[in-house]
Amino acid sequence: MSNLVVKFESLQQLYRAYMPFIKPIGMFVATADSFTLGQEVxxxxxxxxxxxxxxxxxxxxWIxxxxxxGGRPAGVGVKILTEADFHKHHIEKLLSSELASADLTSTM
Structure with missing residues (x-):
């Protein structure tokens, strides 16, 4: 299983990585490494x-x-499989003022 590490320096960076259209929750991780759809990480x-x-x-x-x-960064969208509600709660709490934004993200 591959390991990915990301440190979000700002709310804008977190907003661009958040993938609410992936259920229950997804996160984009910028990386130049090669992955395949369905790969566990x-x-x-x-x-x-x-x-x-x-x-x-x-x-x-998502790849x-x-x-x-659109100048989007290389990377992968990861569907969170463990403790998804926990991660969703913490991320959405921080992004509460950003979620209605029309700003572009790293995926859409």
């Missing part, structure tokens, strides 16, 4: 202005290749 992440590191197991459900249209 382990993700560790740190939220903005927090010291704690969270982690989960997930499955690759942005290098050179993706």
């Amino acid at each position: 382990r993700v560790s992440y740190q939220l903005p202005a927090m010291n704690q590191i969270y982690d989960f197991s997930g499955k690759v459900v 942005n290749p290098v050179g993706a249209s």
